[in-house]
Amino acid sequence: YNIIDTFFVGHGVGEDGIAATTVAFPLMMLMSAFAAWFGVGGNALAALRLGEGKKGDADRALGNSLLALVVIPVVLSVVALVFLDPVLDLLGATDANRQMSRDFCHIIIIGFVLEAVGQGLANFIRTDGSPRYALIVIAAGAIASCILNALLVMVLGMGMVGSALATVAGWAVSAVMVVQYFLSKRCQMRLTRSSLTPDLRMVGKI
Numbered sequence: 001y002n003i004i005d006t007f008f009v010g011h012g013v014g015e016d017g018i019a020a021t022t023v024a025f026p027l028m029m030l031m032s033a034f035a036a037w038f039g040v041g042g043n044a045l046a047a048l049r050l051g052e053g054k055k056g057d058a059d060r061a062l063g064n065s066l067l068a069l070v071v072i073p074v075v076l077s078v079v080a081l082v083f084l085d086p087v088l089d090l091l092g093a094t095d096a097n098r099q100m101s102r103d104f105c106h107i108i109i110i111g112f113v114l115e116a117v118g119q120g121l122a123n124f125i126r127t128d129g130s131p132r133y134a135l136i137v138i139a140a141g142a143i144a145s146c147i148l149n150a151l152l153v154m155v156l157g158m159g160m161v162g163s164a165l166a167t168v169a170g171w172a173v174s175a176v177m178v179v180q181y182f183l184s185k186r187c188q189m190r191l192t193r194s195s196l197t198p199d200l201r202m203v204g205k206i
Contacts, residue, residue: 001142001145001167001170002021002024002028004142004145004146004149004167005104005145005164005166005167006018006022007149008149008150008153008163008166009153009163011153011154012153012154012159012163013153013159013163016096016097016100017100017159017160017163019094019100019101020093020103020160021104021163022092023091023092023093023104024091024101024104024105024108027080027087027091027109028108031073031108031112031115034076034116035115035116035118035120036120036123038065038069038120038206039065039069039120039121039123039124040123041065041206042062042064042065042068042120042123042124042206043061043065043123043126043127045202045205046061046062046065046124046127047127050127055188055189056194059189059190059191059192059194059195060195060197060199060202061206062121062124062182062189062190062191062195063191063194063196063197064195064198064199064202064203065120065121065124066117066120066179066191067196068203068206069113070113070116072116073112073113073115074113076112077109077110077112080109080112081109081110084102084109085102087105088101088105100159100160103159103164104160104161104163104164105164106164107164107165107167108164108168110168111164111168111171114171114172114174117175117179118138118141118171118174118177119174121175121179121182122134122137122138122174122178124178124182124189125137125178128181128182128187128188128189129188130186133181136177137174137177137178137181138174140173140177141170141171141174141177142170144170144173145167145169145170148162148165148169148170149162149167152165153166179191
Protein backbone atom coordinates (compact mmCIF):
# COMPACT_ATOMS: atom_id res chain seq x y z
CA TYR A 1 0.00 0.00 0.00
CA ASN A 2 2.80 2.41 0.79
CA ILE A 3 4.38 1.72 -2.61
CA ILE A 4 1.05 2.45 -4.31
CA ASP A 5 0.62 5.68 -2.33
CA THR A 6 4.18 6.79 -3.06
CA PHE A 7 3.75 6.21 -6.80
CA PHE A 8 0.59 8.28 -7.15
CA VAL A 9 1.60 10.96 -4.65
CA GLY A 10 4.95 11.34 -6.40
CA HIS A 11 3.18 12.09 -9.68
CA GLY A 12 0.26 14.03 -8.25
CA VAL A 13 1.80 15.97 -5.36
CA GLY A 14 5.58 15.94 -5.70
CA GLU A 15 8.67 15.48 -3.55
CA ASP A 16 7.12 16.76 -0.30
CA GLY A 17 4.27 14.31 -0.77
CA ILE A 18 6.72 11.43 -1.16
CA ALA A 19 8.44 12.58 2.03
CA ALA A 20 5.08 12.52 3.82
CA THR A 21 4.39 8.93 2.77
CA THR A 22 7.89 8.04 3.98
CA VAL A 23 7.04 9.52 7.38
CA ALA A 24 3.91 7.40 7.48
CA PHE A 25 5.66 4.18 6.40
CA PRO A 26 6.92 3.08 9.86
CA LEU A 27 3.45 3.73 11.28
CA MET A 28 1.86 1.56 8.58
CA MET A 29 4.42 -1.18 9.24
CA LEU A 30 3.60 -1.10 12.95
CA MET A 31 -0.07 -1.47 12.07
CA SER A 32 0.71 -4.48 9.85
CA ALA A 33 2.82 -6.00 12.61
CA PHE A 34 -0.07 -5.70 15.05
CA ALA A 35 -2.43 -7.32 12.55
CA ALA A 36 0.04 -10.19 12.14
CA TRP A 37 0.38 -10.52 15.94
CA PHE A 38 -3.26 -11.49 16.42
CA GLY A 39 -3.85 -12.79 12.90
CA VAL A 40 -0.99 -15.30 12.89
CA GLY A 41 -1.25 -16.13 16.60
CA GLY A 42 -5.01 -16.63 16.50
CA ASN A 43 -4.79 -18.59 13.28
CA ALA A 44 -2.15 -20.94 14.73
CA LEU A 45 -4.35 -21.61 17.77
CA ALA A 46 -7.41 -22.18 15.57
CA ALA A 47 -5.45 -24.60 13.35
CA LEU A 48 -4.39 -26.61 16.40
CA ARG A 49 -7.96 -26.79 17.68
CA LEU A 50 -9.28 -27.85 14.27
CA GLY A 51 -6.65 -30.59 14.17
CA GLU A 52 -7.86 -31.78 17.57
CA GLY A 53 -11.44 -31.83 16.32
CA LYS A 54 -12.44 -28.96 18.62
CA LYS A 55 -14.31 -26.80 16.15
CA GLY A 56 -15.99 -24.74 18.88
CA ASP A 57 -12.60 -23.72 20.27
CA ALA A 58 -11.40 -22.86 16.75
CA ASP A 59 -14.47 -20.64 16.29
CA ARG A 60 -13.71 -18.92 19.60
CA ALA A 61 -10.10 -18.35 18.55
CA LEU A 62 -11.41 -16.69 15.39
CA GLY A 63 -13.98 -14.61 17.28
CA ASN A 64 -11.56 -13.46 19.98
CA SER A 65 -8.95 -12.59 17.37
CA LEU A 66 -11.54 -10.43 15.62
CA LEU A 67 -12.43 -8.73 18.90
CA ALA A 68 -8.75 -7.99 19.57
CA LEU A 69 -8.28 -6.76 16.01
CA VAL A 70 -11.13 -4.28 16.52
CA VAL A 71 -10.90 -3.15 20.13
CA ILE A 72 -7.14 -2.68 20.51
CA PRO A 73 -6.64 -0.80 17.20
CA VAL A 74 -9.46 1.57 18.14
CA VAL A 75 -7.76 2.32 21.48
CA LEU A 76 -4.35 2.72 19.84
CA SER A 77 -5.83 4.97 17.15
CA VAL A 78 -7.33 7.29 19.76
CA VAL A 79 -3.98 7.51 21.57
CA ALA A 80 -2.10 8.12 18.30
CA LEU A 81 -4.51 10.88 17.27
CA VAL A 82 -4.23 12.60 20.64
CA PHE A 83 -0.42 12.53 20.42
CA LEU A 84 -0.18 12.94 16.65
CA ASP A 85 2.35 15.82 16.72
CA PRO A 86 4.87 13.97 18.93
CA VAL A 87 4.36 10.87 16.77
CA LEU A 88 5.13 12.89 13.62
CA ASP A 89 8.26 14.29 15.28
CA LEU A 90 9.35 10.77 16.19
CA LEU A 91 8.80 9.61 12.61
CA GLY A 92 10.92 12.44 11.18
CA ALA A 93 8.41 14.98 9.89
CA THR A 94 9.91 18.34 8.88
CA ASP A 95 8.45 21.81 8.48
CA ALA A 96 8.27 21.24 4.72
CA ASN A 97 6.14 18.12 4.91
CA ARG A 98 4.51 18.34 8.36
CA GLN A 99 1.05 19.38 7.18
CA MET A 100 1.02 16.77 4.43
CA SER A 101 2.21 14.15 6.89
CA ARG A 102 -0.48 15.20 9.34
CA ASP A 103 -3.22 15.02 6.70
CA PHE A 104 -2.07 11.60 5.51
CA CYS A 105 -1.41 10.01 8.91
CA HIS A 106 -4.63 11.34 10.46
CA ILE A 107 -6.74 9.38 7.97
CA ILE A 108 -4.45 6.34 8.00
CA ILE A 109 -4.70 6.10 11.79
CA ILE A 110 -8.50 6.27 11.68
CA GLY A 111 -8.48 3.36 9.21
CA PHE A 112 -6.10 1.27 11.36
CA VAL A 113 -8.91 -1.03 12.50
CA LEU A 114 -9.83 -1.88 8.89
CA GLU A 115 -6.25 -2.83 8.05
CA ALA A 116 -6.02 -4.96 11.19
CA VAL A 117 -9.23 -6.87 10.44
CA GLY A 118 -8.51 -7.39 6.74
CA GLN A 119 -4.90 -8.48 7.06
CA GLY A 120 -5.34 -10.31 10.35
CA LEU A 121 -8.32 -12.48 9.42
CA ALA A 122 -6.95 -13.32 5.96
CA ASN A 123 -4.65 -15.76 7.77
CA PHE A 124 -7.68 -17.70 9.01
CA ILE A 125 -9.05 -18.07 5.48
CA ARG A 126 -5.97 -20.07 4.44
CA THR A 127 -6.35 -22.40 7.41
CA ASP A 128 -10.05 -22.73 6.67
CA GLY A 129 -9.13 -24.30 3.34
CA SER A 130 -9.42 -21.37 0.91
CA PRO A 131 -5.88 -20.06 0.25
CA ARG A 132 -6.91 -18.79 -3.19
CA TYR A 133 -9.68 -16.67 -1.70
CA ALA A 134 -7.24 -15.33 0.90
CA LEU A 135 -5.06 -14.11 -1.97
CA ILE A 136 -8.10 -12.59 -3.69
CA VAL A 137 -8.99 -10.71 -0.50
CA ILE A 138 -5.56 -9.09 -0.25
CA ALA A 139 -5.32 -8.42 -3.99
CA ALA A 140 -8.80 -6.87 -4.14
CA GLY A 141 -7.85 -4.31 -1.51
CA ALA A 142 -4.63 -3.40 -3.29
CA ILE A 143 -6.39 -3.08 -6.66
CA ALA A 144 -9.11 -0.90 -5.13
CA SER A 145 -6.41 1.31 -3.63
CA CYS A 146 -4.72 1.67 -7.04
CA ILE A 147 -7.94 2.63 -8.79
CA LEU A 148 -9.01 5.10 -6.10
CA ASN A 149 -5.53 6.64 -5.87
CA ALA A 150 -5.65 7.28 -9.61
CA LEU A 151 -9.11 8.83 -9.31
CA LEU A 152 -8.68 10.87 -6.12
CA VAL A 153 -5.07 11.99 -6.58
CA MET A 154 -4.57 12.23 -10.32
CA VAL A 155 -8.08 13.10 -11.54
CA LEU A 156 -9.69 14.98 -8.64
CA GLY A 157 -6.46 16.48 -7.30
CA MET A 158 -7.16 15.60 -3.66
CA GLY A 159 -3.46 15.14 -2.88
CA MET A 160 -2.45 13.49 0.39
CA VAL A 161 -6.02 13.30 1.65
CA GLY A 162 -7.09 11.49 -1.52
CA SER A 163 -4.23 9.00 -1.29
CA ALA A 164 -4.96 8.26 2.38
CA LEU A 165 -8.67 7.80 1.65
CA ALA A 166 -7.81 5.43 -1.20
CA THR A 167 -5.62 3.37 1.11
CA VAL A 168 -8.26 3.15 3.83
CA ALA A 169 -10.88 2.23 1.22
CA GLY A 170 -8.63 -0.61 0.04
CA TRP A 171 -8.34 -1.85 3.62
CA ALA A 172 -12.12 -1.63 3.94
CA VAL A 173 -12.62 -3.82 0.87
CA SER A 174 -10.43 -6.56 2.36
CA ALA A 175 -12.05 -6.24 5.80
CA VAL A 176 -15.58 -6.58 4.41
CA MET A 177 -14.58 -9.59 2.31
CA VAL A 178 -13.04 -11.52 5.21
CA VAL A 179 -15.95 -10.85 7.55
CA GLN A 180 -18.45 -11.87 4.86
CA TYR A 181 -16.49 -15.08 4.30
CA PHE A 182 -16.70 -16.13 7.95
CA LEU A 183 -20.39 -15.27 8.11
CA SER A 184 -21.12 -17.53 5.12
CA LYS A 185 -21.95 -21.23 5.17
CA ARG A 186 -19.01 -22.32 3.02
CA CYS A 187 -16.40 -22.05 5.79
CA GLN A 188 -15.40 -24.50 8.53
CA MET A 189 -14.87 -21.77 11.14
CA ARG A 190 -17.79 -19.43 11.67
CA LEU A 191 -18.29 -16.07 13.32
CA THR A 192 -21.23 -16.56 15.66
CA ARG A 193 -22.53 -14.75 18.72
CA SER A 194 -20.97 -17.35 21.01
CA SER A 195 -17.60 -17.22 19.24
CA LEU A 196 -17.46 -13.47 19.87
CA THR A 197 -17.77 -13.87 23.65
CA PRO A 198 -14.57 -12.40 25.19
CA ASP A 199 -12.23 -15.04 26.60
CA LEU A 200 -9.14 -13.45 28.15
CA ARG A 201 -7.46 -16.84 28.64
CA MET A 202 -7.74 -17.53 24.92
CA VAL A 203 -6.53 -14.04 24.04
CA GLY A 204 -3.49 -14.71 26.21
CA LYS A 205 -2.75 -17.90 24.28
CA ILE A 206 -3.11 -16.03 21.01
